[in-house]
Amino acid sequence: MAMAGENSPSRHEGAPAPVRVLTHFLGRWLTQEWAWCLGGAEEAGPAGTPLALVEKLTVLSPWSCASCPIFSGGFGLMAPAKVPGACLLTVRVLQAHGLPSRDLVTSSDCYVTLWLPTAPSHRLQTRTVRNSRSPIWNQSFHFRVHSQLKNVVELKVFDQDLLTKDDPMLSVLFDAGTLRVGEIRRESFSLSPQGEERLEVEFRLQSLTDCAEQLASNDILVARELSCLHVQLEDTGDQKGSKGTVQLVVPGSFEGPQEAPVGTGSFLFHYPASWEQELSIRLQGAPQEHLKVPLRALPCGQVVRLVFPTSQEPLMRVELRKEEGPRELDVRLGCGPCPEEQAFLSRRKQVVATALKQALQLDRDLQEHEVPVVAVMATGGGIRAMTSLYGQLAGLRELGLLDCISYITGASGSTWALANLYEDPEWSQKDLAGPTELLKTQVTKSKLGVLAPSQLQRYRQELAERARLGYPACFTNLWALINEALLHDQPHEHKLSDQREALSRGQNPLPIYCALNTKEQSLTTFEFGEWVEFSPYEVGFPKYGAFIPSELFGSEFFMGRLMKRLPESRICFLEGIWSNLYAANLQDSLYWASEPSEFWDHWVQNRASLDKEQVPILKVEEPPTMAGRIAEFFTDLLTRRPLAQATHNFLRGLHFHRDYFQHPHFSAWKATKLDGLPNQLSPVEHLLCLLDVGYLINTSCPPLLQPTRDVDLILSLDYNLHGAFQQLQLLGRFCQEQGIPFPPIAPSPEQQRQPQECHTFSDPACPEAPLVLHFPLVNDSFREYSAPGVRRTPEEKEAGEVNLSSSDSPYHYTKVTYSPEDTDRLLRLTRYNICNNREQLLGALRQAVQRRRQRRQPKPS
Incomplete structure (x- = not known):
């Protein structure tokens, strides 16, 4: 292609003199602006020389100056405005x-x-x-x-x-x-x-000094202004259907490279407005056929028409229009609860106050500041966790205490129970006998049909439809459909946002579901893990203070704005994330195969601590040696996730505030220095890799430990078969390392050998730490009593024998079908363990009220 200044024919030689002069002037001015503001090199080399690129911009001579914004003042050589920063x-x-x-x-x-x-x-x-x-x-x-x-x-x-x-x-x-x-x-x-x-x-x-840039930030993440570039390609001659492909690129744009047949097509690019970008148009297979247009020079809101002078006819007309991108953020940047959650809590406190007055037989109504925040925290454990949570919630309702609960959090199997219950907006106000019977039907049915040919065909069709809509393809989506078939007879159309109806009057606790975001490869969940919480209102990262409405989860975002809205997924696809057993790598699997506390000691202890006063300002990595390459190979083998889950990353494109690491709500993971390296954190990733929290700690507690939620009492419902305190102790160590207020978990040797149905943990020296009432899955007095205070007859003795061994239990997490007898035993046991500890529950609620009264006195006006 001929370039201006070369001794070869130019395509606009015949243009009127003013056109040639203004084109030359425009190219020179753009070059001067472009040389210092674009991230490029001064010298010629791999980074390119701006002058040679800009001079390829030409204007078709038949166009009149009046019709072309370039010559009607569109570019405007105005003085740049001052911008601090x-x-x-x-x-x-x-x-x-x-x-x-x-x-x-x-x-x-x-x-x-x-x-x-x-x-x-x-x-x-x-x-x-x-x-x-x-x-x-x-x-x-x-x-x-x-x-x-x-x-x-x-x-x-x-x-x-x-x-x-x-x-x-x-x-x-x-x-x-x-x-x-x-x-x-x-x-x-x-x-x-x-x-x-x-x-x-x-x-x-x-x-x-330059034009102003508006930044939106929560002092952890920063969203910048966006610009939109509309590009229209069209043949200038009579010949249509030209052969070949043209590629358009705006580096750093949301859309990335786009391709179309030569001479046709409409394109849209979103990119940060302050970035001095260029539009690159290249003919595939012809490196010399290349046009670059500096976007900074384009007038906002006006049409600019150029010609791409290809070496073969017909020429290609390029029509450009730059405009401001969306200003409003669709990602909420804030570390506290969203307005919807705050409004829910205000409604729920009225329900809780009435329930506490009745349960504790108080002589007066509780004022709003006296109402404690009580939460149920359920762990994972497959069908066992789902069944047990039904029994325990039935026990709380029998005691009249279910209305005292403001939050319920779940992980893995316990999320299945919550997803089922919240399909009924009034579930906690009703007898749970009906939902329990439905549960028993699904738990005891044969699961062989989930892989029948007709079912596989249905899975294939739905997965193909999700791919057509724009969801990333991954094995977890198939697991979600199989899991749904295990738990239901027919597909359920219920969605997470539908659960808002169950919160509209504060009639039920607010459910929060947990997952863990990690790296697809090279790092274990112990080396890098970020808690993600899902509620009917929002999905987000408390670590970054970034949240989106739950109906937008899975859609595509860039720089905090919604780029492509996808239909909200049925909740089964979220359950596939929350219980994503198939995103494990070999090293995660070692955690399940070994003693978790020992695994934690091996991988977390003795690692370099990352203090907020010691943020690295520079880092030097040495070249890999042969031994290092071998070690890297085995590390990749151990840490690569072969069936990783993939979801569009709604943090994509956001940048970090210069002081993000010192922000009090930014929870750095002290076992790794990755949090001090913003170039490697989640906002730079295109996709999230979400998996079951059990690969780190089998708990759903972290959302309840956010200081902005200010939880007073946590009812810890633990469904582990191996170690009654193990996961709670790991949670305590996690909180200690992260500096999160939490009571020390130090059961006595006797309690370790023979755990009881309920244990209380508190820290009087730390008023910010919640009181924890821990209910492990044990068969203690249930052997002798069929109900609190009612001894079993000899004929009932067998019903009190519940096998909870970690090796041959019928409730092992690999079991997907229970016998009717085993199902009834587990439901009765878990309900009994709650009801048999009524006094401890009431005592803990009294403590929570007293704690709230002491710490939440209204400030004098």
């Missing part, structure tokens, strides 16, 4: 010393890549220096940054290899926030103080 970061890659050779014959062929996620998100690269252990690059790269963001530059040195994958030799992370405006700093990154290998880089930060 806009800066130009210059990274000058100088040289390296003593790099080891990866080749057998010659020295290394080295280049450096640069990546800054808070600037235009494509990796830049120096030229390759051949056969040198001490290469000199002396190349500068420019990044437009905002000082309110956490700007961490990643530099990597690679040895180029033509036959195999390029070898990484050195990796450096540098926090640009440590630079002062106007400062020039030269850093020498070495693997060790005595080591010869080092990389020398110069950093410079300069203040900029």
Whole structure:
């Protein structure tokens, strides 16, 4: 393709003189603007030279100046406005010393890549220096940054290899926030103080003045303004159906690369407004046929028409229109409960106050500030957990205490019970005999039909429809449908947002379902895990203070805005996430096969602590050795999740605030330094990898430990067959390491040997720690009593024998079908264990009321 200035025919030679002059002037002006604001290199090389790219922009001569916004003042050379925080970061890659050779014959062929996620998100690269252990690059790269963001530059040195994958030799992370405006700093990154290998880089930060940028932030995450680019391609000649494919790219956009036949198609790109991006249009298979348009130069709201001068007729007309993107966020950035949850709690407190007055026989009504927040926390455990929770909720209702509960949290199998119950908006106000009979029907039925050909065909059709709608394909979706068939005779159309009806008058507790977000590979859940909570109102990450309405979970988001709304999933697909046994890696499986406390000791203890006063400002990674490569291979083997769950990431594109790590609600995982490295956290991922919380701790308690929920009393319902206190102790250690107020879990040796039906744990020295009433799954006095105070007759003795051994129990988590007798025994046992501890429950409720009165006195006006 001919470029302006070359001694070859130009496609607009015949254009009127004003058109040629203005086109040339436009190209020169765009070049001057583009050279310093785009994340690119000053010198020619892999990063490209802006001038040669901009000069390919041409205007078709038959168009009149009046009809083209370029010549009607659309671009406007107006003076830029001042914006506090806009800066130009210059990274000058100088040289390296003593790099080891990866080749057998010659020295290394080295280049450096640069990546800054808070600037235009494509990796830049120096030229390759051949056969040198001490290469000199002396190349500068420019990044437009905002000082309110956490700007961490990643530099990597690679040895180029033509036959195999390029070898990484050195990796450096540098926090640009440590630079002062106007400062020039030269850093020498070495693997060790005595080591010869080092990389020398110069950093410079300069203040900029430019158009204003609006930031939305909760001081952990930051959402930036978006721009939309509409692109229309059309043939300029009479020939239609041109052969070939054209690819359009706006680096860092939500849509990514898009393709269409030459000369046809409409395209839309969303990208951060402050990023000095360019539209790249390239003919596939013809590298020389390439047009790049700087988007900063396009006038907002006006149509710009260009021509892509291809080497073959017909020409391709390009019509561009840039406009402001959506301003309102669809992701809620906030660390407290959403307004809907707060309104629910206000309604629920009226119900709780009435129930507590009756249960505790109080002589007056409780004021709103005196009403304690009481929660039920249920663990996982498959069919056993689902069945047991039915029995315990029936026991609480029998005692008149179910209306004292404000929250119910569930994980894995206990979520199945909650999902079933909340299909009835009045479930807690009714006798649970009916739902229990339905449960028994499903638990005792044969499960062989779930894999019948007709069922498999139905699964295939529904999964194909989900893929057509835009949901990522993953094995967990199939598991969700199989799981639904195990628990129901017919597909249920109920959705999570439908459960809001059950909360409309505060008539039921608010259910919260738990999952764990982790990495698809290379890290275990002990090394990286983030709690995700699901309620009828919202789904979100308490760690980041980022939430979306529950009906939008699974839809596509970018920079906090909804990009593509997908139909809300049936709740069975969420149950597949909450009980996702198939996203496990081999290392997770070791947790289940070993003593969990020992596994925790092995993987978590003695790891480097990450304190909020010791945030890394730079990080140097040494090149992998042969032993390191072997170790990496086995680590990948152990940590890769072959059947990982995949969900569109609603955090995608959001950036981190410069002080995110010091935020009191940002819960850093102290067993790893990953939380101090924002370039590797969840907002940079396109997909979430959600799995059963049991691969870390079999508990649904973390949502109740949020300080903004201020829970006073937790009824801990534990369904583990191995260790009555094991998971609660792991939770206690987790809270201790994270600095979360929680009572010490220290049962006596006697309690360990012979756990009772109910145990109380409190911490008088820590008023913020909730009181915990723990109900392990044990068969204690139930052997002798059929009901509280009613001894069994000799004929009833057999009914009191409930096998809860961890090896041969009929309630093992692998069992999906129970006999009617075993089902009845488990339901009666769990109901009895609640009812037989009425006095302890009432005592704990009195304590909670007293605690609330002492700590929540109204402030004087």
